[in-house]
Each structure stands twice: as structure tokens, then as C-alpha cells.
Amino acid sequence: xxxxxxxxxxxxxxxxxxxxxxxxxxxxxxxxxxxxxxxxxxxxxxxxxxxxxxxxxxxxxxxxxxxxxxxxxxxxxxxxxxxxxxxxxxxxxxxxxx
Numbered sequence: 815x816x817x818x819x820x821x822x823x824x825x826x827x828x829x830x831x832x833x834x835x836x837x838x839x840x841x842x843x844x845x846x847x848x849x850x851x852x853x854x855x856x857x858x859x860x861x862x863x864x865x866x867x868x869x870x871x872x873x874x875x876x877x878x879x880x881x882x883x884x885x886x887x888x889x890x891x892x893x894x895x896x897x898x899x900x901x902x903x904x905x906x907x908x909x910x911x912x
Contacts, residue, residue: 819845823857826908830869833889834906835898837873844908875901 822845830836838851838858847853855878858867868882875898877883883893892899 819847819850819853820857820860823854824861824865827858827861827865827867827870829908829912830866830906832866833891834904835869835871835875835886835891835901836906836908838870839873840905840907840909841870844912869906871898 823841826841826844827836838854839848841854842848842850845854851873854870858865858870861867866885868879868885871882872878877886877893877896877898880896883896886893886898891904898904
């Protein structure tokens, strides 16, 4: 995976507001690689501490990293059985929000 791709993913992720979530696929589309959501996930795995990786989840609204739940709940996101409640309302789409 190239460093430019990772940097783009991280820069988009830094823009996700507190209390909102986005998906790996939405970020992939925003950086111009709509079929590379798994690459976004890999990029998030090694991201710097200032990147709010906990705000990036699966497109079904399910947490892929259970350790992210406390961070999201601290931001006011309600989670039941690892699923974001009101996912559609909280979803931040970089293509329409930027």
C-alpha cells in the first residue's frame, strides 16, 4: 500500500466530527478508490494517534474493532451489540459533507 494513499485516508478521517461515524468504503470512495475499503482498513491499523480511527466502521454500522466502543460512547454514540444505534443519522459521508 502506498504512503500517499495512507496519508489521504488519514487526512479524511481527521475530518470526521466527534459523535459521527463513517465507513471504510466511504473513505475509499472519497480518496478515489471506491473498491478499496479493505485497504482503508489496513491503513487505519497503523495510523498515527491523532487520527480518530474509532470513527471508521463497517458500512453495516457494526464495530469491527470492539475496543473502539468506549471512545465512541464517550462522544455520545449509542452502541448495542457492537452496532451503532441511529447509524444512518450519525453517518458522515465525506463526498457530501466536504
